Amino acid sequence: MEFKDSLMEFKDSLMECKDSLMEFKIPNALFSMPHKK
DSSP, rough: HHHHHHHHHHHHHHHHHHHHHHHHHHHHHHHHHHHHO
């Protein structure tokens, strides 16, 4: 049971990490687009 709990916590932190990565990537993509032209 303890293992499952830590696994869920790990998954949650992974999802949070993914969310912040997506938030970082979207503005980054918007900024880099005009420079390519």
